[in-house]
Amino acid sequence: xxxxxxxxxxxxxxxxxASAETxxxxxxxxxxxxxxxxxEGIRLALLHGDNRIMRGxxxxxxxxxxxDEMSGVAFVVGVHKVDGxxxxxxxxxxxxxxxxxxxxxxxxxxxxxxxxxRSVNIAYLNIARGSTLIDxxxxxxxxxxxxxxxxxxxxxxxxxxxxxxxxxAQNGFLPVFPVFNFPKN
Numbered sequence: 001x002x003x004x005x006x007x008x009x010x011x012x013x014x015x016x017x018a019s020a021e022t023x024x025x026x027x028x029x030x031x032x033x034x035x036x037x038x039x040e041g042i043r044l045a046l047l048h049g050d051n052r053i054m055r056g057x058x059x060x061x062x063x064x065x066x067x068d069e070m071s072g073v074a075f076v077v078g079v080h081k082v083d084g085x086x087x088x089x090x091x092x093x094x095x096x097x098x099x100x101x102x103x104x105x106x107x108x109x110x111x112x113x114x115x116x117x118r119s120v121n122i123a124y125l126n127i128a129r130g131s132t133l134i135d136x137x138x139x140x141x142x143x144x145x146x147x148x149x150x151x152x153x154x155x156x157x158x159x160x161x162x163x164x165x166x167x168x169a170q171n172g173f174l175p176v177f178p179v180f181n182f183p184k185n
Contacts, residue, residue: 025044039054039056040056045059054067056072061077063079068084073092079093084100085103094110095110098113102117113129120134123137126140131143132155137149142156149164160182162180
């Protein structure tokens with residue numbers, strides 16, 4: 001497997017070179033090589049990576065991997081920070097810290113999300129300030145939610161159902177109920 005990884009990375013790099021201006025970027029603290037804020041291909045961030053637009057595969061090694069807009073796949077051992085929107089993205093990281101809208105999949109130990117209204121969120125702790133589509137985790141907290149499955153589920157407005165040990169929804173058939181809850185309207 002270890003021998004195949006360099007070949008796979010070369011194939012991805014060469015495959016994206018025809019259509020992308022920056023097919024590969026190495027990033028660390030105060031350094032992007034090449035220095036282009038728009039990456040369409042692969043970014044490898046060690047300790048810290050920061051750019052404006054990331055489309056492709058983002059690898060973060062013990063890093064905070066930051067971008068304004070993201071689409072593609074992120075594998076980050078550390079924090080995956082998206083200041084804008086993640087559209088059609090998949091993020092596997094230790095912590096997802098997303099400030100905009102998410103459309104895709106967020107998988108982490110901790111998801112701290114603004115508006116993942118079109119994403120599936122899987123984590124031990126899912127916290128969303130806005131609407132969520134599907135939350136699966138230990139503790140799920142959101143303003144509005146369609147589906148929450150976890151040990152403890154908390155939302156102001158439930159649109160679908162909750163399934164877990166403890167379910168709290170202001171508009172639930174009961175505001176607090178074990179095992180399941182659904183909206184009373």
